[in-house]
Amino acid sequence: MIRFVVSILAMLLISGSAIAKEDRYSLSGTMSQGGLVFGKAVAGSKVFFEGAEIRVSEAGEFLFGFGRDFKSTATLKIVFPDGEAVQRELKVAPRKYRIERVDGLPKAKVTPSEEFLKRIRQENAEIARIRAIDTPEKWFQSGWNWPAFGRISGVYGSQRVLNGIPKRPHFGIDVAAPTGTEVWASTDGMVRMAEKDLFYTGGTIMIDHGYGLVSVYSHLSKLDVKSGDFVKQGQKIGEIGSTGRSSGPHLDWRLNWFKERLDPGLLMGPMPKK
Template sequence: MSRLAFVLALLLLPWPAQADAVVLKGDFVQGGLVIGNTTPSDQVFLDEKRVEVSANGWFVFGFGWDFKDTASLKIRHKDGAEEAQTFKIDKRVYKTEEVTGLPPSKVTPSKEFLARIRKENGEIARIRGISTDKDWFLSGWDWPAEGRISGVFGSQRVLNGVPKRPHFGLDIAAPVGTAVVASTDGTVRLVETDLFYTGGTIMIDHGHGLVSVYSHLSQLNVTVGQFVAQGTKIGEIGMTGRATGPHLDWRLNWFDQRLDPELLLKKVPQN
């Protein structure tokens, strides 16, 4: 009989549950995040990719917006023994969103902007690749701003009539100057006032490859390397970059997997 059990934790279940169990809590769905706990000496693999395990046994993984039907989690013990479990990943049906009124240069950039865009994207990709064993994400998740939901994760964007990539964030519309706070504990990795697409942008590292992005800001109140606790004001809503109105575009990534931050939240705050 297997000496290891995979436990899917319910909201009311204290966790980690027991030393010989892998406890998993989260959403096994496209865009979902899962937090796990195991014996700290274990090695964890998601579809053969090594997953960071902290000194307290915590680990995380996520499923992008178009993730395949299943995922396999493998645990390798200190003595070399292995246990594995395959999980079904639920598919989602996404909306189509039409956005009009954008400057043509923001829909189809001219050649003069391409070098700038590549440089900015390279730095963003570098930060998304950061891996630490810090458990800052254990502070939980809260809304980064109060406002109206104006855009949702995974929706197909049609910009000025031109089909574009899906939207990978959650848009919160509110007046310019509305406070934006850190949704989770973490360390600031990027602070830029004028990125081509996202304008005023902050990226925060929450540990284990989890990075959140706050875009279109009018004001930025943090510096690179600064640790921010959940609820700390980091900036203010604006309409910088590619935006037709004041809003916050809030995103969450696990390395190259685009996650839906709304799945982590309980209710929608309204002005």
Template sequence: MIRLPAILLLCLGLLVARLAVANEPPPGLAWQGDFVQGGMVVGVAQPGVSLKLGERSVPVAPDGRFVFGFGRDEAAILPLGISYGDGRDFVVTLNVAPRQYDIQRIEGLPPAQVTPPPALLERIRRENAAIAAVRQRNTPRTDFLQGWIWPAKGRISGVYGSQRILNGEPRQPHFGIDIAAPAGSPVVASTDGEVALAEPDLYYTGGTIILDHGMGVTAVYSHLQTIAVKVGQRVRQGEVIGTVGSTGRSTGPHLDWRVNWFDVRLDPQRLLPKQQ
């Protein structure tokens, strides 16, 4: 067994700790963002660099721009592989800060409110597959760099990461922010993008729009009463794309707004200005 000198071990330990706490980019990269569960990081790399976050390749634009994000339950330590194109390969250890989420337990619900009827399962699978396909889009635009505005005005009635346990069965966590507002209130594009999906009646989310913001970043607008855009249409930040509704599996008028990096669910509220 090879034993390293104590002073070398100490130096290595201090270096790893420094990188883990500060998440400093190595030479040839620059980044800024939220190194926390649900956070997004944007950056730029020198030409020829390729990146891999855990097991997923990170697209890098020709000008070196890139983006990646962390899921709700992301591991505390995540490796970022960096290949410089000249034979140099490195792994940077990223430290992802954990969060605590609101967990609610509700018992005594009728079974139909917990599990969809079997006759609807095929429809749900088909709709989920269509949404999953949109989330895999990797277009070269970088609309996400523009910044984000609130997509609707109203009271925050649901937050990212919360979860319900119904009749003892854990349900899928909530991956967006709910904004309660009167039915018919305007919903606007939070940043520039292209309409990748516009469906008036999905089982879970009712009237639904997905905007593609480039490089795997998409945003979902759900439970809409009306839809004012079509697939393939380019929209600008602040442009009205629909209205608040209570369609799909909804108990009242609100907008459920979500942001994804491919299939990684990000916390949209962390992208927004603090005030509506």
């Protein structure tokens, strides 16, 4: 009888400990490929995502995301200030992606010549450098708005076949609208790139929102900001165009968490009316 009571008490203590740990953190967001998740743990905690330590604010806030082809589970570990820890295997829901065909593009834009490969590598290196920035400011907390109004002509994750040649998946949302249509910053942040003529994306702006979140606005016909500018949500940053590798005027809007390419559409509701 005594052993039975001791066993029950031990089980209750273990259960109580687990409940206490669960009460010390929370997660919100989309647990699927392309999703962004926001977390909050008790102040002073350390957080590890897939084995790597990620930034946590003094108040215990953190975030992480899942790329287009992220595997079915992800490991999240939180070490609390008193040394206790909790580890979870997060289930990441899979998604189905559509195939899109785009024909009539200049051959040089589909299969770059050796002449352009050096330029492309240099541009990609700078883009990678910006995506690796881990800014401590929480500018992303200003929220998310659509950066332009128009028809959704391309969706996240779709596989594009250009002039009959399968290419890398599309990692953004395309908003089709006439050249000159205003483009606004979706979220507060620091402009890290403002280039008028990248090989693939033409007029391109990259905005750092903190904690590894970077949004990208491509194919712009006009840029109204420069690198180093701080922009507020809703501020005009440029105008829609068809620069770079593009078959018509549109905005290609993307969101990255370091190397993970996220779906900005999961943060938004339907495209609003003007």
